[in-house]
Amino acid sequence: MSGLSDSSTASGETVSNGTVGTVIRSHAGGYLVHQPELDVNLLCQARGRLKKERVSIVTGDRVTLDEVDPEKETGVITSRLERENLLSRPLLANVDQVIIVQAIHQPAWNALVCDRYLVHFQLEVRDSLPILCFNKSDLASEDDKKTLRSIYEPLGYLVTIVSAATGEGLDGLANLLISKATVFAGPSGVGKSSLLNMLEPELHLKIGVMDNEFGVGRHTTTYSELYRISKRQLKSLGVSEESVAWVADTPGFGLSEFKHPEPLDVVWQFPDLAKFAVDCKYSDCTHLVEQGCNVLANLEQIDPIRFDNYTIMVKESQSEKTILRDTSKKVESAVKTVGGREGKAVHVPLLSGRYRSKAKNTERQQLKRSANFVDSEEDAGFDDEPDFDSLSDSPNQTEET
Ligand SMILES: Nc1nc2c(ncn2[C@@H]2O[C@H](COP(=O)(O)OP(=O)(O)O)[C@@H](O)[C@H]2O)c(=O)[nH]1
Ligand SMILES: [Mg+2]
Ligand SMILES: [Zn+2]
Incomplete structure (x- = not known):
């Protein structure tokens, strides 16, 4: 929300001096936009053109405004400024x-x-x-x-x-x-x-x-x-x-x-491991088993719980990747190409019985897998997952009220 002055719109136009505000809430078809100079919240609609071009506008977006009426507290959104970032959940x-x-x-x-x-x-x-x-x-x-x-x-x-x-x-x-x-x-x-x-x-x-x-x-x-x-x-x-x-x-x-990074990227999210990982022998080191791994060579300097958490998360990323790869392989082999004229081939699914039952199986396995995860998180995690009450020796604090 800082930097209200850097003004280029999502489609690259430069904003001259249109009034700029920040969307603080979006609801059925309309937006509540805070305009800092006037210090008002304006109920706004997006210009028809924005809707036609399907420009997405979400809470936190900075937008240019027209037809601002401070008395009625209304206005019209004319463009969305370039985003600095976009959180996915919540949007x-x-x-x-x-x-x-x-x-x-x-x-x-x-x-x-x-x-x-x-x-x-x-x-x-x-x-x-x-x-x-x-x-x-x-x-x-x-x-x-x-x-x-x-x-x-x-x-x-x-x-x-x-x-x-x-x-x-x-x-x-x-x-x-x-x-x-x-x-x-x-x-x-x-x-x-x-x-x-x-x-x-x-x-x-x-x-x-x-x-x-x-x-x-x-x-x-x-x-x-x-x-x-x-x-x-x-x-x-x-x-x-x-x-x-x-x-x-x-x-x-x-x-x-939760987001799962590429398995090889997980380590860079752990600063305490990353400082050793830069000197590993192989660039595709997972820091789990490799010879010449500088993280493993320095384990005594790393908090064992942090290393365990790294291990859990990198393995999850690996299995997520495997599931995705297997799924896309099956999708590929379950598609046939018809009418390949001028690159306009159409892919249609091959719904053989064999494929259908296999896919269902995979789906069941995946559901089972995620259900396991969710269950274990709901009750504060995996059995061997350290939490404060198992770390500290103050038994009086373990009781829930
Ligand atoms: N003892 C204590 N209880 C708190 C504190 N903050 C929140 N709670 C209680 O924790 C429960 C959950 O609070 P809530 O704000 O709804 O948590 P949220 O789900 O993270 O939004 C409520 O019963 C609060 O009264 C605190 O600082 N100390
Ligand atoms: Mg809450
Ligand atoms: Zn390594």
């Missing part, structure tokens, strides 16, 4: 940063889940490193907090420890948001909505709704909205600058919704 453009929120306890912090979120958002928003925000500090010991900092700060991540319940750390959190569009992401129940309500009480976001369950989740996956944290509110949280902040709440992820 959101021009994100400046992602804050990954996790609870320290209830639900217990989980190292693998944390690394999954990190990798996913590093791939989605490439020009800013995610920030780690650990909530529910009121339920945590000083040792817990120290442990979390000691794991992630040396990797280069900004770590902020807060409590929506007591307000601890909220001033620090508010200072990270100045003049930016920030996405709050993280598992369900960690306190994302609670934190946003503390930052801006006027938001009145629902608390305690399981946002990746049925019903609500279906809705929230496609729906996104940018909320404003007012100057006054930021000031009351100790921000000295005169500025507003924009935030988006997001639903928790199911395991199948």
Whole structure:
């Protein structure tokens, strides 16, 4: 959302001095667009031409406006400016940063889940490193907090420890948001909505709704909205600058919704492994078994849990790739080409009984596989997946209330 001045449209035209605004919500056929100079939210329609050209406009998009009527609070969108990035879930453009929120306890912090979120958002928003925000500090010991900092700060991540319940750390959190569009992401129940309500009480976001369950989740996956944290509110949280902040709440992820990089790219999302991987003997080293692997040669310098998480994620990427390759092979062999005149051949599926039953089998296997994943994530992960309660020796904190 920064850089309102760089003005070239999605189709490459230069914007002269048309009024520019940011889409903060889109709904049935219309858009709510914030215009900063007038400080109004305008209900806008897109010009017919944009619809005809199927220019997609999503929350976070910067758009040029015409026929702005500040009294009626209406306007017309004439073009969409070039996007800086586009988040896929929820659909959101021009994100400046992602804050990954996790609870320290209830639900217990989980190292693998944390690394999954990190990798996913590093791939989605490439020009800013995610920030780690650990909530529910009121339920945590000083040792817990120290442990979390000691794991992630040396990797280069900004770590902020807060409590929506007591307000601890909220001033620090508010200072990270100045003049930016920030996405709050993280598992369900960690306190994302609670934190946003503390930052801006006027938001009145629902608390305690399981946002990746049925019903609500279906809705929230496609729906996104940018909320404003007012100057006054930021000031009351100790921000000295005169500025507003924009935030988006997001639903928790199911395991199948995380991005899987190419297997060989996974290592570059782990800074602690990447620094050794640059000196591996083979350029296609997976850092799992190879001779001459500089990561394996330096394992004693790497947190074993991080290496385990790397291993799990690289193997998932490998199996995802295998499934994709097998599926496309089957599709290829199940297609015949007819009428190949002037390169206008048509591919029609060969629906032999053999193929149909095989495909069903594969489908069943895949469903089974993803069902296994989802199950295991719902109850905080794989059996051997380390979480805070199994790491720390404070038994009083393992009980859920
Ligand atoms: N003890 C404690 N509970 C919290 C805190 N923040 C949120 N909660 C509770 O955690 C539950 C889930 O909060 P919610 O904001 O809906 O989480 P979300 O799913 O991440 O949006 C609610 O029961 C909140 O009252 C906190 O800092 N400390
Ligand atoms: Mg929520
Ligand atoms: Zn290697």
